[in-house]
Amino acid sequence: MASGVTVNDEVIKVFNEMKVRKSSTPEEIKKRKKAVLFCLSPDKKEIIVEQAKQILVGEIGSTVEDPYRTFVNLLPLDDCRYGLYDATYETRESKKEDLVFIFWAPDNAPLKSKMIYASSKDAIKKKFTGIKHEWQVNGLDDIKDRSTLADKLGGNVVVSLEGQQQQHIILQQQEGLDDGPDFLSEEDRAPRAINVDLQPDATLQVDISDALSERDKVKFTVHTKSSLPNFKQNEFSVVRQHEEFIWLHDSFVENEEYAGYIIPPAPPRPDFDASREKLQKLGEGEGSMTKEEFTKMKQELEAEYLAIFKKTVAMHEVFLCRVAAHPILRKDLNFHVFLEYNQDLSVRGKNKKEKLEDFFKSVVKSADGVIVSGTKDVDDFFDHERTFLVEYHNRVKDASAKSDKMTRSHKSAQTGTADDYNRIGSSMYALGTQDNTDICKFFLRVSELFDKTRKIEARVSADEDLKLSDLLKYYLRESQAAKDLLYRRSRSLVDYENANKALDKARAKNKDVLSAETTQQLFCQKFEKISESAKQELMDFKTRRVAAFRKNLVELAELELKHAKGNLQLLQSCLAVLNGKP
Secondary structure, eight states, X not given: OOOOOEEOHHHHHHHHHHXXXXXXXXXXXXXXXXXXEEEEOTTSSEEEEEEEEEEEGGGBTTTBSOHHHHHHHHSOSSSOEEEEEEEEEEESSOEEEXXXXXXXXXTTSOHHHHHHHHHHHHHHHHHSTTOOEEEEEOSHHHHSSHHHHHHHHTGGGEEEXXXXXXXXXXXXXXXXXXXXSOTTSOOOOOOOOOOOOOOOOTTEEEEEEEEEEETTEEEEEEEEEEOOTTSSSSEEEEEEXXXXXXXXXXXXXXXXXXXXXXXXXXXXXXXXXXXXXXXXXXXXXXXXXXXXXXXXXXXXXXHHHHHHHHHHHHHHHHHHHHHHHSTTGGGOHHHHHHHHOOSXXXXXXXXXXXXXXXXXXXXXXXXXXXHHHTSOOSOHHHHHHHHHHHHHHHHHHHHHHHHHHHHHHHHOTTTSHHHHHHHHHHHHHHHHTSOSSHHHHHHHHHHHHHHHHHHHHHHHHHHHIIIIIHXXXXXXXXXXXXXXXXXXXXXXXXXXXXXXXXXXXXXXXXXXXXXXXXXXXXXXXXXXXXXXXXXXXXXXXXXXXXXXXXXXXXXXXXXXXXXHHHHHHHHHHHXXXXXXXX
């Protein structure tokens, strides 16, 4: 969207002087600009050079100690700017010097200012021909660390920036894995909660202290500790069922006050049918198995049932913790009722009619989403986020399906490697117990090898499930919640534009002008409110997901290395025994 803003000739002159580095005298070099800011003229019709907002090369080492930090300090906290920074850096091969074009659009800037600067950016970019690096910055956290600039210039290829070595590269080279002495030792295999890197707040802490499974229902004991004055007690517990969690989630979604926030995804419905069916089939086939085989299979299926149960509890706890950690949602009255009211909330599951209504609503929403997606966004940040989230959601969905397939191949009772190891091990054990000869002892040793290998495979499967599959499933739902936020904002933008058109028509006809102006102002305020909170929500979402994926993938890699070394150690010890070595 063009704004009609022009670029002052002085801006183009400054750019050309910074871009073309001719042989100069020492005095001319000192007068060369290291960094400069550009702003809109007072009448908002022209981009000009901002006075007294520049750094000269000659000032470095005298009045300016750190040019990058000084440049960051020049940026206003409550308004937008364009900037040019002449970055000097080293790669592993050579020294380089590049211009970086920066669009500074802080969260505290007025929405009108951000819209004008965003729509005028193309005008100044067209004048800055040959710029290699462009950087849109939305807050000090994104720019104050010089390593973020190094990432823009080349990432890990950059070894120093403005004469300062990049410490993150040194740390990466020094990182290593701690190898434990015994990779076959038994460890605590209790399922852990999915880590979404929530920031704990001592004023409101929520957890699920206990859970009880009663056939098709699970009763969760929700425990709360709080020092907030809204609650009557500092510590209390209530019993809740899954339907009440869904009611709480739906109340957030339906509340227009929260249209500008990412609503934490609802926990999945508890599903123990598959595990119960396996246990039932095992009981029916008990006569066709040896006692040892039956005991092993029963223990594994019971462990699988327990793991699913604990995982279900963990997902419900994550939902509550996400709400409790959110600065706005934690104040919701329904959330306080959910935590504190010690009676039944009288919430039921949706009947067929309500489910059908939800289906039709989703169809209408999908069709409406196609319509609003064609609207040109006034903010490049949201335009980029919308494109990114669609692609990201599809990639996570695909990765989640493949991760589930990989996990099933490890632990499937019918076609997986666990069943193969179990059958071979049982056959070897049966042969080994026939006699006391050397060959029978050999069979017993090999049987023990397959039994321990099967346990390691089970651990690998459990770790992949906890560290990868569960994380992908969670962020599949979370990314959908982020997409829903962008849909609500786009719908609000369309409503605002339609209100503008209606106002123009009313003024042209000189009819119902006051009503049209009131409607236009309401939609404008709603759009501005959603945009303001949505930007921070999306940046927080990025921080959470990057931290969570990094943590879980590093831990998974360490665990898989440990299990691989355990397998190797097991094979070496078995071969040593078979060869008669102590």
